[in-house]
Amino acid sequence: MKLYDFKMAPNPRRAVMFMAEKGLDIPRVSVDLGSRAQLKEDYARVNPMQQVPALELDDGTVITESVAICQYLEELHPEPNLMGRTPLERAQVTMWERRMEQQGLMAVSEAFRNDNPFFEGRSLSGPVDLDQIPALAERGRKRFSHFMRQLDGFLADRPYVAGDRFTFADITGFIVIDFARVIKMRPPEELANLTRWYAEIGSRPSAKA
Numbered sequence: 008m009k010l011y012d013f014k015m016a017p018n019p020r021r022a023v024m025f026m027a028e029k030g031l032d033i034p035r036v037s038v039d040l041g042s043r044a045q046l047k048e049d050y051a052r053v054n055p056m057q058q059v060p061a062l063e064l065d066d067g068t069v070i071t072e073s074v075a076i077c078q079y080l081e082e083l084h085p086e087p088n089l090m091g092r093t094p095l096e097r098a099q100v101t102m103w104e105r106r107m108e109q110q111g112l113m114a115v116s117e118a119f120r121n122d123n124p125f126f127e128g129r130s131l132s133g134p135v136d137l138d139q140i141p142a143l144a145e146r147g148r149k150r151f152s153h154f155m156r157q158l159d160g161f162l163a164d165r166p167y168v169a170g171d172r173f174t175f176a177d178i179t180g181f182i183v184i185d186f187a188r189v190i191k192m193r194p195p196e197e198l199a200n201l202t203r204w205y206a207e208i209g210s211r212p213s214a215k216a
Contacts (some may be wrong), residue, residue, distance in 0.1 A: 008033055008034075008062060008063060008064045008065055008076060009033065009036055009062075009063050009122050010017045010022060010023070010026070010033050010034070010035045010036070010060055010061070011036045011037075011038050011050070011053060011054070011059055011060055011061040011062075011063070011078075012035050012036070012037065012038065012059050012060045012153065013037060013038050013039065013040045013045075013105065013132070014037070015040070016040055016059060016118075017028050017112060017115075017116075017182050017183065017185075017186040018026065018058070018059065018060060018071070018073045019059045019060040020181055020182050020185075020186075021059045021077070021116065021178055021182055022062070022073050022076045022077060023035070023060075023072040023216050024178050024181075024182065024213045024214060024216055025076075025077045025080065025089065025175060025178055025213075026080065026216070027212065027213035027216035028087060028089060028173075028178070028211075028213045029080060029084050029087065029089070031080065031084065033062075035055055038059050039052055039058070045057045045058065045059060046134075050171075051134075053069060054069060054071050055134070056071060056133050056134065057132070057133055057134050058132050058133055060073060060076060062076045062079070074104070074108075077089070077090070077175060078090065082103065089173075089175045089178075090174065090175050091095075091164050091174070096169075096170075099169050099170065100169045100174045100175055100176050102169075102174050103168045103169040103174075103176035103180075104169075104174075104176040104179050106176075107168065107176055107179040107180040107183055108179055108183075110150070110154045110157070111151065111154045111158070111179075111180065111183035111184070112179070112182075112186070114147045114148075114150035114151040114154055115147065115151055115183060115186055115187045115189070115190060115192075116147070117143050117144065117146065117147030117150070118144045118145075118146075118147030118148045118190045119144075119145075119147070119189050119190050120132075121139045121140050121141060121143040121144040122139070122141065122190070123143035126133040126139060128184060130143075131210075147190070148192065151187060151190070151192055152192070154182075155184070155192075155195070155198060155201060156198065158180065158201055159194075159198035159199070159201040160198045160200075162200035162201060162203075162204050163200050166204075167204070168180050168204075173208075173211075177204075177208055178208075178213075180204075180208075181205065181208040181209065184201075184205050185209075
């Protein structure tokens, strides 16, 4: 199998960090989003959604979307467990991972893609061209500021996002905070719980994968 990715994009980074935590050495093929290689015919045949990541299996089957890719790899390689062992734990990890994605990653993406000139006429990823909406960029920054403060509160009584151990929810949360550099937003120093957690996750070898 092989993973189509781009090292600067957050969604491929989620899959790559997950793979690193599992100790998996899956060949990677870089799709240069800077040159819009994802829109070209060669890659569109791999993933008609024209997004990364995409995991191509040996039989030619392609799995897209970071969460689906990581769920597949978790089934193949259940240890170290990153998505929950019991029905309740799996539900909690999924719940928190979705919160990190919907409330955090989508806010940063909204701000980034509706403000950066590179995305003029391309405010959403994929095959549909849509104009930027400047008001959404402002809203995205406000949403992300609220997200950071909310996450700081959640981390006041737990070491990790979904509880007492590191899971996929922490991977998504960490990459969301890291990706916010593109909109020049960093965790304020007064958010001590968030700062502690972000530094701890960032010290894991997988964060550099």
